[in-house]
Amino acid sequence: MEGWAQKNTVLTAGFAQIPKGTTLYEVSTIVGCVLIIDADHDLICDASFTFVMEKTSEFLVALLVGKSIANGMKEITPVVQERFLGPGQGAVLQAIRAAVDRYHEKKNLS
Structure with missing residues (x-):
């Protein structure tokens, strides 16, 4: 079982068009x-x-794990822009942003 399963974790998802x-x-x-x-x-x-x-997924996961989303995408965007040079970089960032935004919307409602 993953270590995160023992923490106060939530799952959020985002999607973007390529x-x-x-x-x-x-x-x-x-x-x-x-x-x-x-x-x-x-x-x-x-x-x-x-x-x-x-x-591709493994690489992006390695870039994201441990990153803070307390300030939205501030810590994530520069890393993805610098290190993920594949096609659809903007869509990847948009999908991550959608997931992060969904998390913050729910958290702010609580």
Whole structure:
């Protein structure tokens, strides 16, 4: 069992459309992002993406785990822009942002 399962965690998801004309669009029209967040510390514990190639997902997960979302995307955006140079980078960021925003909306309602 994952270590995050013993914490106060929540699962949130976000999706974004992949731009037409990219190779990635030919495989899938959307990218999905699932984040497991430690709600006590606003830290990403784990993540998953809907990419066909597992290495892409593994790489993005490694970039995100341990990142704080206390200030939205401030800690995440520069890392993804600098290190993920694949097609659909904007869609990936949009999917992550949608998941983070959903988390903050729910947290602010509590």
